[in-house]
Amino acid sequence: MTQTELKITPLFNAHQKMGAKLVDFGGWKMPIHYGSQIEEHHQVRRDAGMFDVCHMTIVDLRGCEVMAYLSRLLANDVAKISDKPGKALYSCMLNNDGGVIDDLIIYAMDSAWVRVIVNSATRVKDLAWMRSQLGTSAVDLTERDDLAMIAVQGPNARTLAAEALGDEIVGAKQLKPFNALLINQGAANERFVARTGYTGEDGYEIVCSNEQAEAVWNRLAASGVKPCGLGARDTLRLEAGMNLYGSDMDETQSPLESGLSWTVDFSNEQRHFIGREALEKQKTSGLKYKFVGLILNGKGVLRAHQKVIVANEGEGELTSGTFSPTMQKAIGFARIPMAAGEQCQVQIRNKLLDARIVKLPFVRQGKILVQITTIADK
Amino acid sequence: MSNIPQELKYTKSHEWVRMEEDGTITVGITEHAQGLLGDMVFVELPEVDESYEAEQDCAVVESVKAASDIYCPVEGEVVAVNEELEDAPEQINVNAYHEGWIFRLKPNNPDDLDNLMSAEDYTALVEAEEH
Secondary structure (H helix, E strand, C coil): CCHHHCECCCCHHHHHHCCCEEEEECCEEEEEECCCHHHHHHHHHHCCEEEECCCCEEEEEECCCHHHHHHHHECCCHHHCCCCCCEEEEEEEECCCCCEEEEEEEEEEECCEEEEEECCCCHHHHHHHHHHCCCCCCCEEEECCCEEEEEEECCCHHHHHHHHHHHHHCCHHHCCCCEEEEECCCCCCCEEEECCCCCCCCEEEEEEEHHHHHHHHHHHHHCCCEECCHHHHHHHHHHCCCCCECCCECCCCCHHHCCCHHHCCCCCCCCCCCCHHHHHHHHHHCCCEEEEEEEECCCCCCCCCCEEEECCCEEEEEEEEEEECCCCEEEEEEEEECCCCCEEEEEECCEEEEEEEECCCCEECCEECCCCCCCCCC | CCCCCCCCEECCCCEEEEECCCCCEEEEECHHHHHHHCCEEEEECCCCCCEECCCCEEEEEEECCCEEEEECCCCEEEEEECCHHHHCCCHHHHCCCCCCCCEEEEECCHHHHHHCECHHHHHHHHHHHCC
């Protein structure tokens, strides 16, 4: 694909002015960093940073049968939030074989309106699948490509956002984690503010019109929120133990072997969500793999697709990996044999290097949650 | 346009080469290359006393973003490596042409150095890549 065919977000001009290094990101021209990916990572862990996430797909579902529709469409149970206006829920959308079509967040704004945010790279197939499952449901599906989204993340993100946007986001201060609020409904300065994110830090995801996105971005910058690229977003989500669709799970993988069992709700036996039968069969026949965090004991960098060797148990594979700026260690996610204990080896080029198996996440809210060094380390 | 010192030689795979007075050469990656890779977090150095062929991969630099092979500019034997990079790989970002040097090589055949690119040729290569 040549550069002229890449899509740009409403923040493209702002990125250029701020010195962004722009790359092809799934067909979008997006900032990878504005100078140093590592500094941007620390900025979010220690203060506040903002990300252009306009490439993500926003879908509004409206109609009196929206909850019934989602109850079948999603592996997590919308009933958890259907009578809690503004509450968010993370879920997988599965195919009939129990493979993951996408992971998404839904916000139940009222009994007849749910906002859904899905990934950018999966947009076309997600929309096609969601439409194909509508049947005769009284649900109207609208893609909101008229809307922009900015994620403001970090321990000071909410305070700085309040300073920058003032009464535009009034009421957001009282938002509880994983809740959203619609402000100035119907007006040009309508704002959808959600206390969600993909970094493991507190903050907001702010949705506004494409026309107003650059002004919102510049006002946040003027209050001291630093622009951060998608590079830092990836290291932040990895430290926070958050899956990336296409790397950590896809249509060939089960959520039960992708660290997402907590998002699959079997509790209501009457709820026949798509993929349920396949997942129940997997559970009956026994899961073969578990999804874990790895920390490389020595120097090096973990990367997706490196081979993991568990003594006497078999092999697995890294699904994501990086160098953690917070821990100063190589970290990653891996799908490995269920019986693996605490130690494994990772093949990096022609060497087998020792790594430790840990429970995710690695880092939340600026705090390291795993033991970094082992006795074997010097 | 990034800094491309006139006195150095270059390869098409973005290594720089400095001719030392003792007949050895010092090798690193160019400022342009480090800029493409971003923040360096790990360097796998070549073995001292090990011989490598021209264009053979002999070291690896890894940024947060990606791993990248370093190719030996000419056939020869490694006589020294920059061990400081093991604890401070970011020196490549800070100063690619000095503190960021990676290894020193004794070329088997000094004439091979004539095959390396001049600063002008390398500048043209970088400009072509940027468009």
